[in-house]
Amino acid sequence: MWSRRQGRLRPTVCGVEELRRRRREREAALRKARREQQLVSKRLLRNDAPEEAGEGCVAAILGETEVQQFLRQAQRGTEEKEREGALVSLRRGLQHPETQQTFIRLEGSMRTLVGLLTSNQALLQLEAARCLHELSHSEQSTVAEACLPATSYLLTYLSSHSSDFIELCLYTLGNLIVESEAVRRQLLPQGIVPALAACIQSPHVAVLEALGYALSQLLQAEEAPEKIIPSSILASTLPQHMLQMLQPGPKLNPGVAVEFAWCLHYIICSQVSNPLLIGHGALSTLGLLLLDLAGAVQKTEDAGLELLACPVLRCLSNLLTEAAVETVGGQMQLRDERVVAALFILLQFFFQKQPSLLPEGLWLLNNLTANSPSFCTSLLSLDLIEPLLQLLPVSNVVSVMVLTVLCNVAEKGPAYCQRLWPGPLLPALLHTLAFSDTEVVGQSLELLHLLFLYQPEAVQVFLQQSGLQALERHQEEAQLQDRVYALQQTALQG
């Protein structure tokens, strides 16, 4: 089930350093885009490697005459192979933005392409669809929007039977969806949501993955929480099917699951109708999936699992904040302490492979432990306090979250604090008090306060280990003064 994912990064001719540099550049660009709320990514399916150096078959930019010629050949050629060949040449040319611009400026070109898309020659259809796909991938809005006349047909073909073709249509639609609100304003009345809901019954894994991709693009749209999710998505059978795709078992496909987990995340964090999802069993499905992930992490060295872990953690964390969790008995669904064990296994995995995801894992831990004496007890009985403390040096954000989780445990009373001391906690706190970050120190003070309150013996040891000096360092800090003073008083009186 969790077999090694096929390597999907292209092995280009350039070296590893070059790849790393490109990746860093792209990452920086993505961060910038996200901060500007312009995070748009498209997927490209291409069956031949276009720029292999030395092969000599680099696709050339096509001029207007050539484009016209290829279109005419494809449309009116006598030999089938000739027609197909013309479209293949066109498609290769369309890999270049210049050719794309030339194409869309040519009168009647899209009309011809759509005609070929709906023709009675199956292979012509496929090639025409591939041309359309190249166009849909363009970063230029004008090019992508030029594909609009084809959308009603792309949607119609989603209920056809050829899985390759459906897959291509779905990726093309996914690329178009993310292009602009104008495009979505056309696709929604054209029935994209019911078409996707019908298509989700397909047994083909490739189709499902493509569908998940298209759907995730739709749900990521800015207007989705108001205009798309409440009316279309939640009214359809999509949520139930999505959850089915996420159920662990022999049928679970990682590529498909990743897409639908992200879909679910976009729906849940829109906070439109989460009780409905809880009613469909989202919590227990996701909980079981988390267990499954932890099991997989232990078995394989696969670095692709965090792509699935991230949205699953987010979904669970956000769902746990719903009031319905208490009333609908949702908390019951998620009482299994294996969830805590699984989470820590994932935290360790993140620590080694993807530290940037530690905050998300700790977020779930916070939401699990905040109102649950049972989970807090599990932390103690499974000996997880020390591993938690080992995360403190990672970053300030992580430190604050670790300390928050510890506060969740400590605030439950003396029975809990007794298990926190003696032990590594106090030395760790003395260490974090030396941090300069105000939030870290502030959270440390909160934890100290709880510890002193419920476990007064700790005060003495605190004093012996130069605790007062550690506190003094922050006496002048506006946000910390009051609490520092209060603790100093407690320590001196104790």
Add this chain to the structure above:
Amino acid sequence: MQLPPALCARLAAGPGAAEPLPVERDPAAGAAPFRFVARPVRFPREHQFFEDGDVQRHLYLQDVIMQVADVPEKPRVPAFACQVAGCCQVFDALDDYEHHYHTLHGNVCSFCKRAFPSGHLLDAHILEWHDSLFQILSERQDMYQCLVEGCTEKFKTSRDRKDHMVRMHLYPADFRFDKPKKSRSPASAEAPGDSGERSEGEAMEICSEPVAASPAPAGERRIYRHRSVSELFLKPVLNMCSVLRILGCTWAAALLILNSERIPSTICFGQGAARGFKSNKKKTKQC
């Protein structure tokens, strides 16, 4: 980060919740200046907290470029021809054949040979073009169903339906799978520019001549609804099936049997469709 060795065992063991330790809060715990309150936190979609995970997700999306090596080579087989009557396409790869079959022969109207992308559209077509009962009923009630998936609106005429699809669903006015029913004589085109359209890779026409589907007297059409498979029909289907099975193509064989439902029992393969109709009415020649 070191995990206790018993943790993996706990994961592997059965479900269970820890018996919670007794909770006993002192009011002084939340007293000023201390302000900690244990509470679950929620983050809305645009929150900065999600930045790292989102960036990774998008890097993944952008990285997906299918490699030639990843896509398994199309298995090649000795060249074979499509066995459907009147179709002479030759293939040397099963994938190509699959796509061809689905596109051209998958949802074919037995009366006029038009192929449709889905069973849904084919059913609508048969109903509206070849069923005289439909014609009669449509005089009294709204029978033309909207073709968009998920829309249940019905209309009195196909014109009204088209208007609806254009206005409400933003479909193109010349949507290729919603041609208005042709009149008997092929010379009379409905709309200007109709014949002009035809030359642009006409949708799914297999017959070279436009076939006028002549309306038959009321009682007769019901024959086509009878789903049993007659002997005349079964034999060529089975021949085709064995060819396909030899090619290891059992799905296509199964498909053939399933799709046979669409084709009236009175139609037989390879022998000229016209023979099947038990009608004494004169028919235009089928190809």
